[in-house]
Amino acid sequence: MKVLYLTKYSRKGASSRLRSYQYFPFLEAEGISVTVKPLFDDAYLEKLYSGKKPVVEILKAYIKRFFVLFTVFGYDKIVIEKEIFPYLPSWTERILAFLGVKYIVDYDDAIFHNYDLNPNKWIRFFLKDKIDLVMRSAKTVIAGNEYLAERAQKAGAKEVVVIPTVIDIERYHPKQIFRQDKTVIGWIGSPSTFKYVKTIFPVFEKLAKQYPIEVQIVGAKEAGSVSFPIQFIDWTEDSEVSAISAFDIGIMPLEDSPWEKGKCSYKLIQYMACGISVVASPVGMNSEVVSEGDNGFLAKDAADWFNALEELSNEKDKCRTFGSSGRQLIERRFTVQSQLEKLMALLRER
Template identity: 65%
Template sequence: MKVLYLTKYSRLGASSRLRSFQYFPFLEEEGVEVAVSPLFNDAYLEALYSGKKSVLAVFWAYLKRFVILFSVFKYDKIVIEKELFPYFPALFERILTALNVAYIVDYDDAIFHNYDLSSSKLIRYFLSNKIGIVMNKAEAVVAGNDYLAEKARISGAKKVVILPTVIDIFRYNVVEKRDRDKIVIGWIGSPSTFKYVKNIFPVFEELSRLYPIEVHIVGAMENVSVSFPLQFIKWSEDTEAASIAGFDIGIMPLENSSWEKGKCAYKLIQYMACGIPVVASPVSMNTVVVQPGKNGFLAENQKQWFKCIEEILSDKRKCFTFGLAGRQLVEREYTVQGNFSKVAAILKK
C-alpha cells in the first residue's frame, strides 16, 4: 500500500509531527509505503514564530502543493492535514472527489473557526462552511477530540474516528523524587499560546511570596517584567522531554472560547508521561484528561489557580500520587504505540 500524506508543516510543526510523522515508522513496519509533502517548510514556520510572514513563501508553497496534486493517482490513500489550501475555497477537495480520489482528513484544532468566526465579512461569506464541505467529501474524518468530531458529524461526514494527540511513551521518563529548595512550575507550547500563561502571572506573583517557586517556559520567549523567578527555555524535539522532566508541576491554562474547545490536551499528556501533577483550565479535552484530586486539578479563575497550585506545593505526597496516576492514564490511553492500530485500520479499510 502506498499512502501520500499532505501535511500542513514539516516535522518542526507540532500538529504535523504528532498527527502524522510520528506514525510513519510504525506504518512502514506494517509494509505501508509512506510519502509526505508538507505545505510549509521549516523556514516558513520559523519566520512565522518570529512574527514574520512572507506572501512570496506562501505563493511558492501553494504552487508546490498544486503540482503535487497531479501525482495523487499513484497512491492508494491520500491523507490531508486539515485542508489543502488555507483561506482558499474547497475547490480542490471537490475535484478530488469528482475524480474518485478518496481522501482522509485529520484535525487537531478547530480551524473552521478561522472562517466562520473571522472578523472579515468576506471570509465569513465565502469560507464559513469550507471545512464542513471538506469533511463531508472525505472518506473519513479523524478528529482529536469530541468537539472536532461533532463538527464532522453535523457536516455529514461518512465516517468519523476520534484519535487523540498522543506521545511516544519511550521518549518520556518518570521524574525521580527530587530533594531541592525550588519548586518548578512549567509550561510548554508555541509563542502564539504563551498568552494563556501570561493571564495567570498574578498567581505566580502571589505564590512566589509564600513558596520558593520558579516558572519555566519552554518554546516561547518574550520580554516581560515580573517579580517571580522566570526562565525561558528554547524548544527542540530532542530536548523537550528532558525540559518537561525538569518541572515539578505542569500547567495548561486556556481561555474558554470556541477556538480553545478544539485543543487536544497534548501538554497535559506530556506532563503526565513524566509523572508530573497538573493544573489546567476546565476547557474541552482538559476535562477528560484531568481527573481532579487524582492526577491533578482544574482551575477556572485566578483564585482557583492559586488554590490548586498551593495545594500541590504544600503536600509533596500529591506530587507523587498525582504523577503516578497521570503516568498510568497515559500508558493506558495516550500513546502512539497503543493508538497506532486505529491509524492502520483507517488506512487499510
C-alpha cells in the same frame, strides 16, 4: 501499500509532527510506504515564529502543492492534514472526491472557526462552510477530540473516528526525584500560545511572595519584567522531554472560547507521560484528561489556580501520586502504540 500524507507543516510544525510524522516509522515497519509532502517548510515556520510575514514562502508553497496534486493517483490512500489550501475554497478537495479519490482528513484544532468566526465579513461569507464541505467530501474524518468529531458529524461526514494526539511512550520516562528546596511550575508550547500563561502571572506573583517557586517556560520568548523567578528555555524536539522532567507541576491555562474547545490537551499528555502533576483550565478536552484530585486539578479562576498550585507546592507527595496516576492514564489511552492499530485499519480500508 502506498500512502501520501499532505501535511500542513514540515516536522518542525508541532501539529504535523504529532498527528503525522511520529507515526511514519511505525507504519513503515508494518509495510505501509509513506510519502510526505508538507505545504509549509521550515523557512516559513522560522519567519512566522519570528513575527515576520512569510508572503513569498506562502506563494511558493501553494504553487508546489498544486503540482503535487497531479501525483495523487499513484497512491492507495491520501491523508490530508486539515485542508489542501488554507483560505481558499474547498474546490480542490471536492474535485478529488468527484474523481474518486477517497481521502482521509485529519483535525487536531477547530480550524473551522478560522472561517465561520473570522472577524472579516468576507471570509465568513465565502468560507464559513469550507471545512464542513471538506469533511463531507472525505472518506473518513479523523478527529483529535469529541468537539471536533461532533462538528464532523454535523457536517455530514461519512465516517468519523476519534484518534487523540498522543506521545511515543518509549521517549517518556516518569519523574523519580522531586526537589524539596523549591517548586518548579512549568509550561511548554509556542510563542502564539504563551498568551494564556500571561493571564495567570498575577497568581505566580502572589505565590512567589509566600513560597520558593520558579516558573519555567519552554518554547516562548521573554515576557519583560516580572516579580517572580522565571526562566525561558529554547524548545528542541530532542530536549523537550528532559525539559518537562525538570517540572514539579505542569500547567495548561486556556481561555474558554470555541477555538480552545478544539484543542487536544497535548501539553497535559506530555506532562503526565513524564509523571508530572497538572493544573489546567476546565476547557474542552482538558476536563476529560484531568481527573480532579486524582491526577491533577482544574482551575477556572485565579483563586482556583492559586489554591491548586499552593497545595501541590506544599505537598510533594501529592505531586508524586498525581504524576503516577497521570502516567497510567497516558499508557492506557494516549500513546502511538495504543492508537496505531486504529490508524492502520483506516489506511487499509477500501
